[in-house]
Amino acid sequence: MISDGLALGHVVVHESRIVVTKLMADDPVHELRRLENGLTDLRLSLDEMLAHEQLSAAGEHRDVLEAYRMFAHDKGWERRLREAVQGGLTADASVERVLNNTRSRLMHQPDPFWRERQRDLDDLSDRLLRILAGRPGGPLEPAEMPPDTVLVARTMGPAELLDYDRTKLRGLVVEDGSPQSHVAIVAKALGIAAVARATGIVERASAGDAIIVDGVTGQVHLRPQPEVVSAYSDKARFRARRQKQYEALRDKPAITRDGLRINLQMNAGLIVDMPHLEESGADGIGLFRTELQFMLSRTFPRHARQLQTYKTVLDEAKGKPVVFRALDIGGDKVLPYLRQQKEENPAIGWRAIRMSLDRPALLRTQVRAFLHAASERELRLMIPMVSEAAEIDLVRAEVDKEIGIMLRKGIPPPKSLKLGAMVEVPSLLFELDGLLPKIDFVSIGSNDLLQFLFAADRTNARVGSRYDSLTIAPMRALGQLVNACARHKTPLTLCGEMAGRPLEAMALIGLGVRTLSMAPASVGPVKSMILALHSGAVQQIVERFVRDGKGSLRSELMRFAEQNGIEI
Ligand code: PEP
């Protein structure tokens, strides 16, 4: 399973967005022929669509389609595409090149007419790319989606999931993926049930099939028998009742039976997540993944748009603390408009703070937007994928410079600024005494930290969940980190997926972690565990395990929970 929950719905088979990887043509004549054939197919498919629409549509709708079709026949577009291919690019790369060039010209046009043309060109280019890749079809229009859509895909990126109308999304089934992959995180944030590693599902499923997704057990029932449907309907009702119980805990602080207060925060990434802050009763936002806005956008969000988003987040948090994470682009988070060279190992490649430090304008724009959004308020800023303490100095210099500019312009800076580092690259574990004095807080990104500790790709279904996070190596690594933070009096949070799983959260409390940040839907179950927990007892078990245990702590903790009536 990758996202808890239960969905009874109908299948929509997802076609992946095309990422152009081959730029230069081996055989330009062949590429020109591919382009010509692609254009012909594109025009034919639009003619067909129009003929079909003629039966059902009239008036404005039809005019729009007609304009769109004319654009597909536009001689200027065709000429520019041909020229790009004649310049040595593949047909696919030419489509992207022409799109990007036109975009930079049209972007500055205030006239809505041109903005619409830009949208048409975006869409046409997507279609042409899919045709060139031999995969026509694409994300459905909201009207075409069943109201209880369950997406079925071979593989899916987080941005692609966000392309669908989320009011109609109930579930997701992918053939690869793992709980730590970003699509899983987005699925969780959207509150939809999701299951990974459903081998062969794309072959077997057809659009419109009835399907049940059980995110708890990881089971998928395609075209289920009536008895299965009825059993799951009961189960869904039971879950809804349990959800009500969690809701009743909303305003209760998370305090263990022996009086230890645990700070429960939630992870977010979009404005639409903000209502969850009140609904879940979380104490604040421990991780705001700013890259989600970038992944959703068709063009690079500039200063004004970023500023608006961060300001809205702070306004809607109504004084609860918010930790903004600087951009973590790269890895499996691809931006459609940012040309990136293909990397053999993107997760350990040019991503996150590495990219921001190499592209100072990127970092500067974001830092400026954070500082302005938090003018006269508190700003907590967290840096992802820090690999050495010196990277913090570079970020701090940039932040100080921007504050200086604000002061000179008479704009009030934030009333307090806290700069933190995510510990998700193991090298930092060996430089804690150098790092901790430079920062105001630490947040453990256990998803990446475990991936790098075990050298197990979090997006690869075969290895992503292979190693237990409650075994000796990760527990010792986390324990050392907790102790170092205590020595340096540096506040510590854990914001990876571990925090949201009650059994793991229990182990973390035993290790000494006092702030956990998780998907909003996990706050209830984790709080319910905490209210039943005696932290001193679990601390003893965990300390003994870290000192001289072996294997995994999981079964011992399960037994402990059972004996003490703690629901996991
Ligand atoms: C992590 O790595 O644990 C984390 C919280 O960041 P992300 O999942 O966005 O990489």
Ligand code: MG
């Ligand atoms: Mg991470």
